[in-house]
Amino acid sequence: MKFSHKIQQCGLSPMRKFYPYEVAAEAKGLRVHHLNIGQPDIETPRAFFDAARDFGETVLAYAPAPGVEVYLEAVRDYYARLGYPITCDEILATYGGSEALQIVLPCVLDEGDEILIPEPFYPNYDTFVRVTGAAIRPIPTSAEEGYRYADRARIEPLINEHTRAILITNPGNPTGVVLTPEERRLMVDIAKEHDLLLISDEVYREIVYGDEAPSSMLEFTDAAENVAVVDSISKRFSATGARVGALISRNKELMGQAMKLCQGRLCAATLDQVAAAALYRKMDAAYYAGVREEYRRRKDAVVAALNRVPNVQFSEPEGAFYLMVTLPVDDAEKLQYFLLEEFQDQGETVMYAPGEGFYGEPGKGRNEIRIAYVTNPDDLTRSIELLGLGIRAYNSRKQ
Incomplete structure (x- = not known):
């Protein structure tokens, strides 16, 4: 079957492409923390x-x-x-x-x-x-x-x-x-x-x-x-x-x-x-204000946790619930595979969205990730801690 050149030029979503690896990690008994997708855990009204x-x-x-x-x-x-x-x-x-x-x-x-x-x-x-x-x-x-x-x-x-x-x-x-x-x-x-x-x-x-x-x-x-x-x-x-x-x-x-x-x-x-x-x-307006304040708490938790991870770079967001982060690694996608297939800390690991898929130019954003801070502050703090531990383990393995 011949497929259109248009569809062949499209890539898989960097937010969702690692789902089979998540399933495999969970099958091994790991808890996977999610920073990869904008799925809030705030209750639907x-x-x-x-x-x-x-x-x-x-x-x-x-x-x-x-x-x-x-x-x-x-x-x-x-x-x-x-x-x-x-x-x-x-x-x-x-x-x-x-x-x-x-x-x-x-x-x-x-x-x-x-x-x-x-x-x-x-x-x-x-x-x-x-x-x-x-x-x-x-x-x-x-x-x-x-x-x-x-x-x-x-x-x-x-x-x-x-x-x-x-x-x-x-x-x-x-x-x-x-x-x-x-x-x-x-x-x-x-x-x-x-x-x-x-x-x-x-x-x-x-x-x-x-x-x-x-x-x-x-x-x-x-x-x-x-x-x-x-x-x-x-x-x-x-x-x-x-x-x-x-x-x-x-x-x-x-x-x-x-x-x-x-x-x-x-x-x-x-x-x-x-x-x-x-x-x-x-x-009403009170509902929107409450949602906004909850995301502010989550943003502050992520920013505070990232500030404790050595050698990461980011710009604090002004809105929405995402931020781009530059990591001290050679390839954020390779790190993601490592986190899901080889790394764990106390039975836990973490997912994010590798940054290259957010750019039009191939190779750009290779050491960047997008974080979606859509879960509670304690979970976000632990997720960033796992990210930092994973970066250290990944870089140590390569030395």
């Missing part, structure tokens, strides 16, 4: 399960292709409370933020086109772009500069006749960068001036550690034609398994093109949309 349980229809029917009315209205009202008025026909329900990207990218990317993405970036972006036939042109950043990328002199030289869009995550995955108001304005201006679509992945919107209020690129009404927002209930409500998200844009022509794909996949899950609507309706 009961409102989701109550709404699903109270679903009164006798037939679980197809939802309308754009989404269930109660869900679209709940998303609309959520944005209104944030100060960003939108209408229901500017929202499309999707299977999480991932499908929102899989819908919007083919709308603007053809074979040979390019999209700018700050690097390091969420690895699945690479898969979603490659299957369109387009390519990522990375916007380079560095830990020494705090992974800042909203700089005209850094971005504009990368724009050429093939450039169609810019994709950002704010707050950032995997860097934890949060754009300032001035940086958000600059990104919008660049998109407008060069007639590009700015796709803003905002699934971590409420998880910020400074004093700033949650923001959205929807604030720039003068850029209605140039902005599309990707959103999801996965992180906001710790409901990753529900797979409910949204593609939002005031660009009516874009949304009309996106509707073709929404109709082609028929609909997002009816029951999950109804339950997701209850989350938006019933979770």
Whole structure:
């Protein structure tokens, strides 16, 4: 069988590719601590399960292709409370933020086109772009500069006749960068001036550690034609398994093109949309504040633990629940195999996401990892301790 060159260019997820090795380690009786995947252990609010349980229809029917009315209205009202008025026909329900990207990218990317993405970036972006036939042109950043990328002199030289869009995550995955108001304005201006679509992945919107209020690129009404927002209930409500998200844009022509794909996949899950609507309706500002404070505790625990590991380098995150870390090893992926196959301390070991998959250039990020701090502070502290012990054992073995 001949497979497409597009799919063959895609790689496995660095967050999930080590799952068989995890299973083997656990079969040997080891406890594996998880730093590899953004799966929070914060309880999903009961409102989701109550709404699903109270679903009164006798037939679980197809939802309308754009989404269930109660869900679209709940998303609309959520944005209104944030100060960003939108209408229901500017929202499309999707299977999480991932499908929102899989819908919007083919709308603007053809074979040979390019999209700018700050690097390091969420690895699945690479898969979603490659299957369109387009390519990522990375916007380079560095830990020494705090992974800042909203700089005209850094971005504009990368724009050429093939450039169609810019994709950002704010707050950032995997860097934890949060754009300032001035940086958000600059990104919008660049998109407008060069007639590009700015796709803003905002699934971590409420998880910020400074004093700033949650923001959205929807604030720039003068850029209605140039902005599309990707959103999801996965992180906001710790409901990753529900797979409910949204593609939002005031660009009516874009949304009309996106509707073709929404109709082609028929609909997002009816029951999950109804339950997701209850989350938006019933979770108030106090809920978001509590979640944000819990992630702050977890971030502080990871930072404190990393500061006790010799010769690691990192930039403290401003938002989301990830950080990139440079390790004193030759290859973070080889270290991961070692941790799962050969290392243990008191019957425990640890997983993370090797950093090379977060870069477009092969070999870059080879001694970096992404940490997801989504478990309780004590578990995170132990996970980083295991990482430090594992690094020492790995480097000692090679001497």
